[in-house]
Amino acid sequence: MLQSMTSEPEQQFGVGAPDAFQRLWTPHRMAYIQGENKPTGPGAADGCPFCSIPAKSDEDGLIVARGELVYAVLNLYPYNGGHLMVVPFRHVADYTELDEAETAELAAFTKRAMRALRTASGAHGFNIGMNQGSTAGAGIAAHLHQHLVPRWGGDTNFMPVVGHTKVLPQLLADTRKMLADVWPTV
Numbered sequence: 001m002l003q004s005m006t007s008e009p010e011q012q013f014g015v016g017a018p019d020a021f022q023r024l025w026t027p028h029r030m031a032y033i034q035g036e037n038k039p040t041g042p043g044a045a046d047g048c049p050f051c052s053i054p055a056k057s058d059e060d061g062l063i064v065a066r067g068e069l070v071y072a073v074l075n076l077y078p079y080n081g082g083h084l085m086v087v088p089f090r091h092v093a094d095y096t097e098l099d100e101a102e103t104a105e106l107a108a109f110t111k112r113a114m115r116a117l118r119t120a121s122g123a124h125g126f127n128i129g130m131n132q133g134s135t136a137g138a139g140i141a142a143h144l145h146q147h148l149v150p151r152w153g154g155d156t157n158f159m160p161v162v163g164h165t166k167v168l169p170q171l172l173a174d175t176r177k178m179l180a181d182v183w184p185t186v
């Protein structure tokens with residue numbers, strides 16, 4: 001699917017090295033919209049991906065960083081390159097259910113994720129937030145997750161080193177490593 005994006009008209013971008021990710025790219029979200037990887041019920045035992053991801057290796061789970069109470073993971077269905085989520089390990093749906101320590105570490109990880117994305121990709125801005133409840137657009141409403149979507153002026157560029165022709169799994173693997181390598185320790 002992404003192969004077709006390499007025909008992006010490059011002449012419309014006046015500066016820098018054009019690459020395949022010079023616009024928001026979302027066709028792969030169709031798999032998500034169609035229900036792939038969605039839990040089958042509200043509980044952690046009902047196939048909740050946010051509960052099962054931490055059991056995987058960082059590479060397999062696309063985990064960028066692990067804290068004591070929360071972790072940062074790449075979104076498999078990104079709205080933009082580098083779309084991260086900060087997720088509590090504990091299976092809770094509502095922000096008010098987080099205890100103080102979880103709330104603090106979720107906030108700290110949000111800051112670190114911003115720093116890492118700026119370092120790795122030169123992000124100009126961010127959309128940050130939580131969709132609370134499926135009515136509000138949460139795809140996996142049973143396990144809260146804070147989205148960080150990096151933005152660039154005109155969303156014109158993202159990590160040019162990843163190149164034009166890699167398929168999404170390789171792109172995500174490279175992105176994960178780049179962010180993990182620059183993840184701040186504080």
Ligand SMILES: [Zn+2]
Pocket residue numbers: 043044048049050051052090091092142143
């Ligand atoms: Zn869960």
